[in-house]
Amino acid sequence: MAGESANDVVIVGGGIAGSALAIVLARAGRAVTVLERDREPVDRVRGEFMAPWGVVELRRLGLLDLLVGAGGVFARLNIPYDENMPGEKALPFTFDLSKVIPDIDGAFCMGHPAMCRTLAAEAGRLGVAFRRGVEQVQVTAGAPPMVGFTHDGVRTEWRPRLVVGADGRNSAVRHQLAMKTLADPPHNLLGGMLVEGVPDWPQDIEVIGTEDRTHFLVFPQGGDRVRLYLCYDFADKALYAGADRRQKLIDTFAGLRCLPQAGMIAASRPIGPFNSYSNEDHWVEDPTAPGVVLIGDAAGHNDPITGQGLSIALRDVRLVSEIILAGKYDRSSFRPYVEERLERMRRLRITARYVATLRAEFGEEARRRRGRALRRVFVDKMPSPMPAALIGPEKLPAACFEPSTVEALLAP
Structure with missing residues (x-):
């Protein structure tokens, strides 16, 4: 049944990115519904390491103490x-x-299902309508957009101010809106x-x-x-x-x-x-459509070899929430997020390619290359993209991501 919605925002996907965004918006008084397919969080063997720059984002979102209190530990x-x-x-x-x-105690580690449960519970406590077991989600871009779904056998269609796709690597929202996904070759x-x-x-x-x-x-x-x-x-x-x-x-x-x-x-x-x-990168150059924005893995993900997924998702949550909380819902308002994410992912993609070459190619020559590269960084003080995975990609000079920099590190 079609109709208007009291929701300011409908979030498709109740994982870490979707739940975190719901919490931030609900704290500011926005009406939010989360649509989640799984009845319970599932161990998908990913998203359990958060780099220090991601911990900064978690703290800025006001979520760090919540997850530490739920059992997270610092490496x-x-x-x-x-x-x-x-x-x-x-x-x-x-x-x-x-x-x-x-003031950051290191890398944060916590089981993905436990994080999902903790964040979803907090969202529910704040009044977010968290619907689990949702099926047949259909999103149509527009002003306003439309989101349809089936829950407990009942078909519903809403027209909120904004739909956020946070439904993971195989995002149905991304596919439905025909957003082109680019990818590196698998390594x-x-x-x-x-x-x-x-x-x-x-x-x-x-x-x-x-x-x-x-x-x-x-x-x-x-x-x-x-x-x-x-x-x-x-x-x-x-x-x-x-x-x-x-x-x-x-x-x-x-x-x-x-x-x-x-x-x-x-x-x-x-x-x-x-x-x-x-393990390879997938990215979308523009993860927006009229009335729709993607965050987290739905908007494209980095090669997991450097463990950047959670940090990327939390940066997405912060940037998108700031735009929404400024009262902006139109597609053009999300351009700063799109541009920042595109450059962020480009730099992390270069970093991951370097790390995969260095650490995940095998044999005697690869072993020697790894030793040479480490000496060049720690003894010769040559620039490297690798610190981006810890401190954040925007913190390094652009020269660290130039092809000549990587070639010099890996040269015979």
């Missing part, structure tokens, strides 16, 4: 265990993430899994390294839980397939010679799925 130290720096050789190169940005597969039974893992330490044919990452999740990620070549896909793929992942970590805590992980128990995805 304050990064130890670069690697085939070039195995075991104790890596310790002198430990990086203090709590010193990257003043690797990246998969992850949540495990428990690792009580001796220091919950303030993350590990990122490469050995043989795998790039591995370990992030604390609170208590005795850690999240394991593995980036590997498409040629090795069969090694991590089949009914026993979760044990295969644990076995790979257990066999890492450069990682002193490998034995801890060998004794861990999987408590979530092991899913893997191709």
Whole structure:
């Protein structure tokens, strides 16, 4: 049944980006409804690491204390265990993430489903109408736009002032509005899994390294839980397939010679799925239409190898919320967001390409290249795009993202 809506904003997608935006708008008195497909948050093996610049965005949105209180932890130290720096050789190169940005305790780690539940509960407490189990969402651009959906067997159509698409990488809103998505070629597969039974893992330490044919990452999740990620070549896909793929992942970590805590992980128990995805960038040059704006992964996502997804989404939430709270809903008002995001994603795309080349290409020459590049940055003080993944892409000079800069770092 078609009709007017009392909503200022209807948000399609109740994940982290959608729920965060709903909270910010509801606090300012805007009438908001969130339409979410899943009855309960699902572990999709992504979105559990927040770089320090993303923590800044979380704090600016007034959401940091909420998530810390719900069990989130800070990874304050990064130890670069690697085939070039195995075991104790890596310790002198430990990086203090709590010193990257003043007053930010490091990288923030928390399970994605737990974050979703916490933010959705806060949105509901503030009066946001949070509808779960929504099906057949249909969005039409216009002034005003139209959003139709089916919930508990009832078909509804509304015309709010604005529709926000926050429905993830496979955004139905983006597809319906025929927004062109650009993409880099796939580089690797990246998969992850949540495990428990690792009580001796220091919950303030993350590990990122490469050995043989795998790039591995370990992030604390609170208590005795850690999240394991593995980036590997498409040629090795069969090694991590089949009914026993979760044990295969644990076995790979257990066999890492450069990682002193490998034995801890060998004794861990999987408590979530092991899913893997191709890692490459996808982006939309203009994630807006009349009466519609996309945020988060729906607007395009960075190669997850540098873990920028949550930070990107929270920056989107802040910029879009500021425009809405200024009383602007027309498409032209979102141009500053579109332009900032386009440059932000371009810089992060260059950063991710560099990191993927450095960390997720394998073999003897790749190992030597990784060692050369690190010496050039830390000894020769050559510029690099890599700090963008920690402090934010806008904080570095434009020269850090020039092709000549990356070529010089990776040169033989």
